[in-house]
Amino acid sequence: MTSTIAAGQDDHTFKPFPSGHEYDLFYRSQDKHPDRVPEIFHATWSTTLLRCGKHLMSLGHQMWADELKGGEGLHSPFGDTDGLLGCLSGEGRMLYYSQWRNEKGMVRSSKLERERDDEERPLLSHVTRAGNGRVVVTFKQTPNAKLTHVAEFASLEDFRRWHKDPAAEGKYPAVHHMVGGRPKQLIANAANFVMLMEGGEVYTWGDPRFRTLARPTTGEGSVPASQAGFVEALGGLKIEKVACGAGHGWLSAALSEDGAVYLWGTSLPGGEAEIRCLKEAAAGEVVLVELPAAEDGAEPEDVLDVGVGTNHVALVTASGRLCVVGVNKNGQLGLGSEQTSFPDWTEVTGMSKVQRVFCAPKATFMHTG
16 A cells, blocks of 8 residues: 655654545545545645545645546646646646635635537647746647647636637737657746657757756757757657646756656755755756665665655655755755755655655655555
8 A cells, every 4th residue: 555645844744645534535535445545636835636536635725615526537737826727638628727706705616617618629738837827738639640739828818718719810829839749748837848758858948047948048059948949968868757846946857768867947046055966057958866875875776756846856766765955944855854955965764665756836745655
């Protein structure tokens, strides 16, 4: 049996999550399958959304008024500091989070609403929203398609107006990108977008400050920051996963097929809490993570998973160790210390058999088994 454990607590340590009454209610709705482990579907400063089987449960600011079935097919969640704003269904239809308030302004119900099906409305494969409000989507492709069409909008409102009537005059995307291949992931941090292709290539675009694009944006042969550009620093590697702060921060990471992790960007730009290994990196570089050796002095291990928060990063090694780095003002590193930052990689002691990790802006969640 596995469990979900979260850091970001008052005593700066990891604890089971969810727990107590909320935990019992959640599992009671899972067709009486208490061995199912909830996964973090979406998390921000004020809300954590859990998924277990076909069901979703929200803890924090957003509270669900009814049970949402069919959650297994939902993907590409995006939101803001208050919580979830929307996601995609398995068939590529948009669902938007909505609330109904009473005359006193109190929330009485919250749910995901699906816009009316329309054959003219294109099916989407990915959607994400950066912290600056810009929204990017990719479109579902035919099986033999070799080109990805990416549409970028200045705001969620602009995207929704276009999505309701894509053929309407004056509602076109602000920017259109075309990238060879098929997309596997599309994510965003404060002002940048990262797209991983099924072939393992990584593309970035957005705000070029703080080394956030991992590629040069000026000079001969370079692609401007506003356009989707290939990250040459990761060329020749088969990247399996990318991660960044889900609308927050300036950090990004890539996990390669051979178990190596590469970082770029910065935490707390110009501050004393900046992650040490990133300080000397140039704009077009990525940094290969070198973890501290295990207590038995064994050789460096492969990495199985990586999570990125606003200003912190967490890694899971092949032996189940959890290593963290970055800001710890909210206890998000789970080290049991009130030290506000750890500029070097540090192992979280007392934890074993860690399988997966997920970082919210100021919290860390992990699955153990």
